[in-house]
Amino acid sequence: xxxxxxxxxxxxxxxxxxxxxxxxxxxxxxxxxxxxxxxxxxxxxxxxxxxxxxxxxxxxxxxxxxxxxxxxxxxxxxxxxxxxxxxxxxxxxxxxxxxxxxxxxxxxxxxxxxxxxxxxxxxxxxxxxxxxxxxxxxxxxxxxxxxxxxxxxxxxxxxxxxxxxxxxxxxxxxxxxxxxxxxxxxxxxxxxxxxxxxxxxxxxxxxxxxxxxxxxxxxxxxxxxxxxxxxxxxxxxxxxxxxxxxxxxxxxxxxxxxxxxxxxxxxxxxxxxxxxxxxxxxxxxxxxxxxxxxxxxxxxxxxxxxxxxxxxxxxxxxxxxxxxxxxxxxxxxxxxxxxxxxxxxxxxxxxxxxxxxxxxxxxxxxxxxxxxxxxxxxxxxxxxxxxxxxxxxxxxxxxxxxxxxxxxxxxxxxxxxxxxxxxxxxxxxxxxxxxxxxxxxxxxxxxxxx
Amino acid sequence: xxxxxxxxxxxxxxxxxxxxxxxxxxxxxxxxxxxxxxxxxxxxxxxxxxxxxxxxxxxxxxxxxxxxxxxxxxxxxxxxxxxxxxxxxxxxxxxxxxxxxxxxxxxxxxxxxxxxxxxxxxxxxxxxxxxxxxxxxxxxxxxxxxxxxxxxxxxxxxxxxxxxxxxxxxxxxxxxxxxxxxxxxxxxxxxxxxxxxxxxxxxxxxxxxxxxxxxxxxxxxxxxxxxxxxxxxxxxxxxxxxxxxxxxxxxxxxxxxxxxxxxxxxxxxxxxxxxxxxxxxxxxxxxxxxxxxxxxxxxxxxxxxxxxxxxxxxxxxxxxxxxxxxxxxxxxxxxxxxxxxxxxxxxxxxxxxxxxxxxxxxxxxxxxxxxxxxxxxxxxxxxxxxxxxxxxxxxxxxxxxxxxxxxxxxxxxxxxxxxxxxxxxxxxxxxxxxxxxxxxxxxxxxxxxx
Numbered sequence: 004x005x006x007x008x009x010x011x012x013x014x015x016x017x018x019x020x021x022x023x024x025x026x027x028x029x030x031x032x033x034x035x036x037x038x039x040x041x042x043x044x045x046x047x048x049x050x051x052x053x054x055x056x057x058x059x060x061x062x063x064x065x066x067x068x069x070x071x072x073x074x075x076x077x078x079x080x081x082x083x084x085x086x087x088x089x090x091x092x093x094x095x096x097x098x099x100x101x102x103x104x105x106x107x108x109x110x111x112x113x114x115x116x117x118x119x120x121x122x123x124x125x126x127x128x129x130x131x132x133x134x135x136x137x138x139x140x141x142x143x144x145x146x147x148x149x150x151x152x153x154x155x156x157x158x159x160x161x162x163x164x165x166x167x168x169x170x171x172x173x174x175x176x177x178x179x180x181x182x183x184x185x186x187x188x189x190x191x192x193x194x195x196x197x198x199x200x201x202x203x204x205x206x207x208x209x210x211x212x213x214x215x216x217x218x219x220x221x222x223x224x225x226x227x228x229x230x231x232x233x234x235x236x237x238x239x240x241x242x243x244x245x246x247x248x249x250x251x252x253x254x255x256x257x258x259x260x261x262x263x264x265x266x267x268x269x270x271x272x273x274x275x276x277x278x279x280x281x282x283x284x285x286x287x288x289x290x291x292x293x294x295x296x297x298x299x300x301x302x303x304x305x306x307x308x309x310x311x312x313x314x315x316x317x318x319x320x321x322x323x324x325x326x327x328x329x330x331x332x333x334x335x336x337x338x339x340x341x342x343x344x345x346x347x348x349x350x351x352x353x354x355x356x357x358x359x360x361x362x363x364x365x366x367x368x369x370x371x372x373x374x375x376x377x378x379x380x381x382x383x384x385x386x387x388x389x390x391x392x393x394x395x396x397x398x399x400x401x402x403x404x405x406x407x408x409x410x411x412x413x414x415x416x417x418x419x420x421x422x423x424x425x426x427x428x429x430x431x432x433x434x435x436x437x438x439x440x441x442x443x444x445x446x447x448x449x450x451x452x453x
Numbered sequence: 454x455x456x457x458x459x460x461x462x463x464x465x466x467x468x469x470x471x472x473x474x475x476x477x478x479x480x481x482x483x484x485x486x487x488x489x490x491x492x493x494x495x496x497x498x499x500x501x502x503x504x505x506x507x508x509x510x511x512x513x514x515x516x517x518x519x520x521x522x523x524x525x526x527x528x529x530x531x532x533x534x535x536x537x538x539x540x541x542x543x544x545x546x547x548x549x550x551x552x553x554x555x556x557x558x559x560x561x562x563x564x565x566x567x568x569x570x571x572x573x574x575x576x577x578x579x580x581x582x583x584x585x586x587x588x589x590x591x592x593x594x595x596x597x598x599x600x601x602x603x604x605x606x607x608x609x610x611x612x613x614x615x616x617x618x619x620x621x622x623x624x625x626x627x628x629x630x631x632x633x634x635x636x637x638x639x640x641x642x643x644x645x646x647x648x649x650x651x652x653x654x655x656x657x658x659x660x661x662x663x664x665x666x667x668x669x670x671x672x673x674x675x676x677x678x679x680x681x682x683x684x685x686x687x688x689x690x691x692x693x694x695x696x697x698x699x700x701x702x703x704x705x706x707x708x709x710x711x712x713x714x715x716x717x718x719x720x721x722x723x724x725x726x727x728x729x730x731x732x733x734x735x736x737x738x739x740x741x742x743x744x745x746x747x748x749x750x751x752x753x754x755x756x757x758x759x760x761x762x763x764x765x766x767x768x769x770x771x772x773x774x775x776x777x778x779x780x781x782x783x784x785x786x787x788x789x790x791x792x793x794x795x796x797x798x799x800x801x802x803x804x805x806x807x808x809x810x811x812x813x814x815x816x817x818x819x820x821x822x823x824x825x826x827x828x829x830x831x832x833x834x835x836x837x838x839x840x841x842x843x844x845x846x847x848x849x850x851x852x853x854x855x856x857x858x859x860x861x862x863x864x865x866x867x868x869x870x871x872x873x874x875x876x877x878x879x880x881x882x883x884x885x886x887x888x889x890x891x892x893x894x895x896x897x898x899x900x901x902x903x
Binding site for chain 2: 036038045072164191196228229230231233250251253254257258261262264265266268269270271275276277278281284285288289291292293295296298299300302303304306307310313317318320321322323324325326327328329331332333335336338339340341343344347349350351352357360363364367368371372375376379383384385427428429432433436440
């Protein structure tokens with residue numbers, strides 16, 4: 004069950020903008036979820052989108068702002084005054100507000116902050132701005148419910164009602180001491196079932212998961228998934244409760260991480276989307292292509308070494324793309340499996356066992372493929388038996404070597420603290436191309452003696 | 454802050470198993486989170502792991518069971534009697550229990566079900582078994598809190614306390630009519646702040662998101678992410694409330710989907726892990742390799758067409774792996790960007806605009822790369838000027854064609870309802886190898902006239 008944006012609706016909205024029928028616009032749009040309005044705005048031009056933005060209330064537009072595509076958001080923000088931007092931010096949760104401020108230029112940033120009305124909220128936002136994006140501090144928010152361990156349940160419920168007013172999802176009530184140090188948690192369910200005079204210190208749960216404010220976001224994601232948590236408190240160096248991370252923040256981290264590994268495997272070095280500008284796409288795509296081109300230079304030189312074979316055994320050269328392609332494909336498969344294993348923390352066993360396994364696996368695959376090649380070279384490719392034999396032997400060797408390179412380069416990178424996903428895609432295919440061709444012609448040279 | 458398994462702990466556990474000190478084992482392990490115990494069991498042999506399983510209480514072992522690696526779980530279950538398995542399942546949430554039953558063999562399945570003690574629970578589990586794995590029905594659970602629209606808040610709170618006993622996370626209270634049809638929802642916070650005599654029909658929220666039991670799991674994931682939901686109710690064809698899906702179920706769907714796209718891009722056709730058996734890994738890896746090999750046959754034939762060039766312009770053949778590699782890399786980049794755009798629903802604009810953009814982008818990239826190649830071929834690769842010119846022109850053409858193939862094949866597949874991710878990895882590299890080589894030698898033939 005999902006709202007579908009119809010062409011008629013878009014048309015109606017456009018017409019209402021044209022005749023400036025603000026009242027009707029408001030009536031129609033107030034009934035639509037902010038995520039859907041964001042999609043409607045994506046279909047309009049910048050002027051119309053900004054118009055709608057000014058018609059609607061800031062509690063609605065603030066939420067819409069978060070859902071917009073980056074370039075549309077940037078454009079709309081550039082048409083709002085610092086005061087108007089501050090009005091939007093006053094409506095948002097601290098981490099969302101901080102994310103938007105971080106996108107603003109340095110001079111506007113200061114102006115917007117000075118225009119924020121709610122001083123406590125402003126303090127929290129400024130506080131969040133100093134954490135790095137990919138840390139617990141960078142994804143946490145300040146909204147949480149906390150109670151003092153010295154209170155009783157009655158005080159706690161009263162306080163909680165006040166605090167919970169601005170929080171969409173409570174999950175857990177955190178218990179702190181007088182110094183704000185995290186001591187434990189209370190569940191909402193517990194509160195509903197405990198007598199009001201009970202002291203909090205008698206009922207709260209002392210054992211709880213938490214993360215340090217400097218922890219990496221992917222580490223937080225791993226812990227929350229492992230222990231199946233919907234929210235996790237964040238503490239500073241002194242153990243003081245400074246924020247909270249909820250599972251919906253983590254969904255984005257997990258998705259971004261998976262997308263990033265995929266992009267690296269495809270030879271894309273930055274987070275880009277199909278709708279980004281040509282310049283941005285080029286910046287993301289060119290580096291790995293240049294690397295692959297330089298690798299290509301080496302293959303040219305390597306083939307040059309075997310020029311002597313051209314006269315008598317020219318058709319050896321017909322097989323170079325086949326050998327290179329198989330080396331590349333096998334290498335990418337092996338590296339992808341290792342990179343996912345490292346990312347999901349599912350690799351076990353010793354390096355030696357992995358070596359034995361990878362060799363057996365690639366021998367099995369190699370022999371099956373080489374048999375197909377041997378038969379094919381005879382009946383379909385029409386080459387002399389000896390050439391068929393050479394490419395067959397070469398294919399098995401190349402597959403074994405390529406799968407070892409694909410397996411151990413990511414493991415090595417990981418050991419040195421480098422993202423193993425770098426060793427997928429163009430890097431692996433290029434190095435395997437070079438090795439594969441070298442092995443193939445070396446075997447040919449040994450057998451044919453050119 | 455995470456529990457780390459030490460070698461000493463593993464050693465201690467092993468020794469306690471050997472001397473059969475069940476009491477001490479229980480004392481140590483009861484203090485450790487079930488997800489961590491699962492990791493400890495992974496380090497033990499099957500016998501020891503099963504031993505621990507029989508020592509601990511079923512409320513703990515049931516949770517451990519869910520966290521185990523597939524092969525260890527299968528092994529442990531095979532050592533338990535149907536009655537023992539049923540005891541584990543009695544402790545689990547309905548969807549987790551149904552997932553485990555689905556893994557059992559047909560004959561044991563029936564026995565296990567007949568041994569389940571809690572009849573209501575058993576009914577729910579059997580009910581879940583009939584839904585397909587990748588639908589809302591396949592990932593939902595039966596645990597939820599629902600109240601009748603005709604009750605008042607007091608009855609509702611009482612009922613809710615009873616129902617909530619078995620539910621770890623309440624999120625929302627669903628409101629149904631006498632026929633069990635979903636009417637709306639109540640928030641826990643609302644209940645805390647409304648007078649007890651109020652009728653439910655006066656306070657519940659009528660607008661809510663829900664999904665049909667047949668909806669695809671990825672679609673549910675998309676809706677929950679879009680509307681930022683922590684739980685969504687599931688209804689049957691008659692609008693009756695049959696289950697609920699929470700965000701932690703969706704995290705798995707999102708992760709699996711991303712992993713699967715990544716594996717397809719790497720030429721792996723099934724969901725495998727590095728620690729799977731050689732047979733499983735071969736089954737996942739061989740199909741695309743065979744396809745790539747057959748594609749390789751075609752490149753051999755294509756090169757054979759241009760044999761005539763070998764005598765005078767043999768060094769043309771040195772460049773085939775370079776051209777093929779660049780075609781493959783560009784194609785993979787383009788297809789990955791489109792596949793992600795389709796998956797994240799961020800593609801906009803007409804096909805014609807996309808064509809113009811892709812051509813401009815690849816021309817820009819192609820010209821930069823071709824310039825490097827032209828200079829390199831002169832100073833580093835040592836070939837005649839005319840050969841340098843040919844590979845330069847060929848590279849630009851090949852990059853443009855490869856990026857068009859990479860862009861439009863996934864779009865085409867998507868149009869026909871085929872997973873566009875199939876058109877990444879080996880499929881794209883292989884077809885681009887063939888096209889690239891054909892274009893390169895055709896240009897050479899035109900210029901050199903062999």
